[in-house]
Amino acid sequence: MNNLIFEKSILYNQLFKELDQLYRNYAKDSGLSDTMFWILYFIQEQNEAYTQKELCDIWFYSKQTVNSALKNLESQNLIKLTPSPNNRKKKQIFLTPSGKELATKIIVPLMKAEESALSKMGEKSFDEFLRLTKEHINLLNIEMQKISNTLSK
Template sequence: MNNQIHLSALIKQLNKQLERHKTGFTSAKVQVIAYLFEHQDKVIYQKDLEHIMNLSRPTINGIVKRLIAKGAVKLIPNPNDRRSKQLILSDTTKEEAQKHQKEFENDIRTIEKNLPLVYQPTRLKNSNII
C-alpha cells in the first residue's frame, strides 16, 4: 500500500510538472515517449509496452492512439506479422525530447528530492522494491 501511495504522489507531481511545461501530454504518454526515446536502438512493439508499463492492452491502445493523433509516434507494420506494429517516435517528437531532456531530468530530480527519504530512488533500489 505504501508503494501505491508513493507512486500516486509521484504521478501527481509529474502531471503538475507536465502541465507547467504545457506539453499537452499526460504522465502516461510521457512515459511511453521517454521509453521509446531511451530505447530507439531497439524494436518496440505496442504489445511490449503492456508488459513494460504494466498496463492493460486497452489502456496502452488508448495511449498509443492519442499519441498517433498528436503526431508524436508512428506505427510501422511488421512485415512478418501484420498483427504486430512497431512503435517509433516521430522526428518532431525526437527533436523535442532531445531539446527538453535536461529540463525533464531536472524536474524528476526535484520531485525525487521532495520525496520522503524512504521513497527516494536509491533507497527503493536497495530495498528491492523496484
C-alpha cells in the same frame, strides 16, 4: 494491527502518490496525458522500437490505455506505427521527427533532472533504495496473493 507499521505504510503510500503526482503534473504541463508521457519517455529512454504489447508488459498499462494513447500520439504526428518485420500484426512504435523534437524538449530535460536528483542520493543509497523497494513489492505481492486466494474461494 501494528499501529507504527500502519502509520509508516500510510506515509509510504502518500510518498508514492506524491511522486506519481509530480510526473502527472509534469506531463500535464507538457500538454500530454500520463500514458502519452510515459510512452514517449520509454521510447526516448530505450531509443529503439517497441510494440504495444511490450509497452503494456513493461509499464503495467492495459492494452486499451496504451492503444488510446498511441492513437492520440499518432494523430498528433508524434509517433508512427510500422508493421514488425517478424510479425506483421504487431506494430512497432517509432518517434516521428516531431516526436523526437518533443521528446528532446520535454523528456530529455526530465531525465537529466532525475539523474541529478538520484545522483545526489549517492550510489550506495540509491542501490539500497531500489533493493528495498523491489523487496517491498515482492513481499506485498505474496501477501496480496494470499488475500486473493481466500477471496476466490
